[in-house]
Amino acid sequence: MTAESSTGKALPEPTPITRPYWDALKAHELQLQHCEACGQYTFYPRLRCEHCGKDALKWTPVSGRGTLHSYIINHVAPPGWEQDVPYVVAVVKLEEGPRMLSNLRGVPPDPELLKLDMPLQVAFVPRGDMVLTVFEPLQLKGSQA
Amino acid sequence: MNHQPIAIVGAAETELGALPHLSELDLRADAAYRALADAGLEVKDIDGIATAVEPPNDMAHMLGITPSWYDGTSVGGCSFLVHVAHAAAAIRQGKCKNVLVIHGESGRSRVGFRPARQRPPHSMSGQFEVPYGVHTAANMFTLPVMRFMKDTGTTHEHLAHVPVAQSHWSLDNPRASRRRLLSVDDVMASPFIAYPFHKLECCVVTDGGGALVITSADRARDLRRSKNPVYVLGSGEASDSACISMMDDMSSSKAFRLSSRAAFKEAGIKHSDVDHLMIYDAFAHLPLFGLEDLGFVGRGEAGDFIAEGNTRPGGRLPMNTNGGGLLYTHTGMYGMFAIQEAVRQLRGEAFRQVENVRTSVVQGVGGMFTAAATLVLGNQQP
Numbered sequence: 186m187t188a189e190s191s192t193g194k195a196l197p198e199p200t201p202i203t204r205p206y207w208d209a210l211k212a213h214e215l216q217l218q219h220c221e222a223c224g225q226y227t228f229y230p231r232l233r234c235e236h237c238g239k240d241a242l243k244w245t246p247v248s249g250r251g252t253l254h255s256y257i258i259n260h261v262a263p264p265g266w267e268q269d270v271p272y273v274v275a276v277v278k279l280e281e282g283p284r285m286l287s288n289l290r291g292v293p294p295d296p297e298l299l300k301l302d303m304p305l306q307v308a309f310v311p312r313g314d315m316v317l318t319v320f321e322p323l324q325l326k327g328s329q330a
Numbered sequence: 331m332n333h334q335p336i337a338i339v340g341a342a343e344t345e346l347g348a349l350p351h352l353s354e355l356d357l358r359a360d361a362a363y364r365a366l367a368d369a370g371l372e373v374k375d376i377d378g379i380a381t382a383v384e385p386p387n388d389m390a391h392m393l394g395i396t397p398s399w400y401d402g403t404s405v406g407g408c409s410f411l412v413h414v415a416h417a418a419a420a421i422r423q424g425k426c427k428n429v430l431v432i433h434g435e436s437g438r439s440r441v442g443f444r445p446a447r448q449r450p451p452h453s454m455s456g457q458f459e460v461p462y463g464v465h466t467a468a469n470m471f472t473l474p475v476m477r478f479m480k481d482t483g484t485t486h487e488h489l490a491h492v493p494v495a496q497s498h499w500s501l502d503n504p505r506a507s508r509r510r511l512l513s514v515d516d517v518m519a520s521p522f523i524a525y526p527f528h529k530l531e532c533c534v535v536t537d538g539g540g541a542l543v544i545t546s547a548d549r550a551r552d553l554r555r556s557k558n559p560v561y562v563l564g565s566g567e568a569s570d571s572a573c574i575s576m577m578d579d580m581s582s583s584k585a586f587r588l589s590s591r592a593a594f595k596e597a598g599i600k601h602s603d604v605d606h607l608m609i610y611d612a613f614a615h616l617p618l619f620g621l622e623d624l625g626f627v628g629r630g631e632a633g634d635f636i637a638e639g640n641t642r643p644g645g646r647l648p649m650n651t652n653g654g655g656l657l658y659t660h661t662g663m664y665g666m667f668a669i670q671e672a673v674r675q676l677r678g679e680a681f682r683q684v685e686n687v688r689t690s691v692v693q694g695v696g697g698m699f700t701a702a703a704t705l706v707l708g709n710q711q712p
């Protein structure tokens with residue numbers, strides 16, 4: 186994938202509840218809400234735990250490790266992505282349980298190389314004044330831009 | 331509980347395809363007038379109205395209706411199935427007598443277009459999905475299929491067989507967008523839109539509309555019409571995640587399972603009672619999910635079931651008999667057209683009519699696996 190730029194690509198707009206997630210990414214750290222009542226992780230960010238309904242969510246750094254749960258290789262670019270096609274949109278299942286959408290880096294958009302359940306590691310990419318996640322095959326850990 | 335039987339007594343579609351001379355509002359009004367004509371009713375007879383996206387009160391005013399009941403449930407393409415269920419409950423409660431359910435959408439020409447589902451940058455999908463280069467149904471709705479294929483042993487050929495099977499139904503239908511018989515090779519040779527989905531595994535994009543008139547079975551008998559009423563035997567609605575990447579299980583739709591279970595229970599039917607099936611097919615994986623999640627086949631069996639011809643003309647479970655969203659029409663919210671085809675089959679007036687249809691099941695989906703609804707329809711009064 187080409188270098189990220191701010192030209193035309195959609196940017197997330199944090200809300201009070203989600204802002205800690207985005208602030209953590211700026212510090213190159215992946216954080217999730219962890220429920221101190223039931224012990225489970227929640228994603229996307231919420232006011233209360235989706236599993237037990239308790240008001241006991243605490244932002245917690247997580248491993249950033251996950252697996253490739255599903256994906257598509259997008260051939261029809263949304264605005265701002267014209268230079269990137271074809272590119273991978275990946276569903277990553279995090280070690281801690283939740284799934285999240287992201288992109289892949291360090292592996293070509295080739296179905297032969299994209300094996301479901303392959304281990305991945307989070308990295309961070311700037312876009313505008315935000316930082317987004319990107320995932321790389323685990324053995325490439327340490328090559329973060 | 332009041333179990334007064336409810337009937338669909340009017341059903342009609344507008345012209346379909348590219349209709350740049352009609353705005354979305356015009357398409358909705360045109361659909362409404364056609365359904366009223368089909369029912370033999372006039373605007374003044376209508377006291378209930380339901381439509382998605384456009385506020386139902388605005389739509390009522392445009393048509394000259396003063397409703398005593400309205401519903402603006404807007405959960406994507408299955409909204410109209412939900413409206414039928416809600417209308418049945420409202421009629422049983424005495425809130426209204428005759429309900430119009432209206433859909434019209436300028437999905438292709440975008441004249442007076444109002445997006446059905448927006449993902450502003452502060453929404454959950456707008457924050458956690460859209461920034462990663464997903465934008466349209468073609469690159470979001472498709473995301474679960476690799477998981478489904480791995481978990482069930484479904485192959486690329488199985489996926490391609492879905493539009494192939496449905497092309498046997500839309501063949502030569504002048505109202506269908508794709509009218510020629512397809513082969514697996516045809517599908518595989520069409521360009522990738524979002525791997526593993528080729529163009530022919532993605533729905534057509536059209537303008538069009540449809541509407542229904544719903545009333546009590548008692549009043550249906552009084553209408554001087556030659557066509558038989560279609561009875562609403564059961565319904566169900568359910569929902570899943572606001573983000574497709576966080577749906578409960580990417581290889582099986584929770585919403586499909588729950589809505590269909592509720593509808594089958596209310597109708598008191600078994601799978602063997604179903605003569606005709608419509609499964610909302612915005613993309614080729616949905617009939618595969620649907621057959622398995624509704625329990626017509628076992629886990630991992632849907633691909634072979636379709637490839638072996640069971641859902642084609644002459645097969646034991648005729649499915650998507652108008653060609654579906656993949657071949658017939660898809661304005662963006664297809665659910666209305668799935669209901670329309672079920673009504674035609676139950677009335678015996680479909681382009682490719684299945685013999686002896688008494689019970690039809692319509693499975694809808696909305697907001698890309700966010701919501702689902704099911705209707706069980708029949709032509710014998712319960």
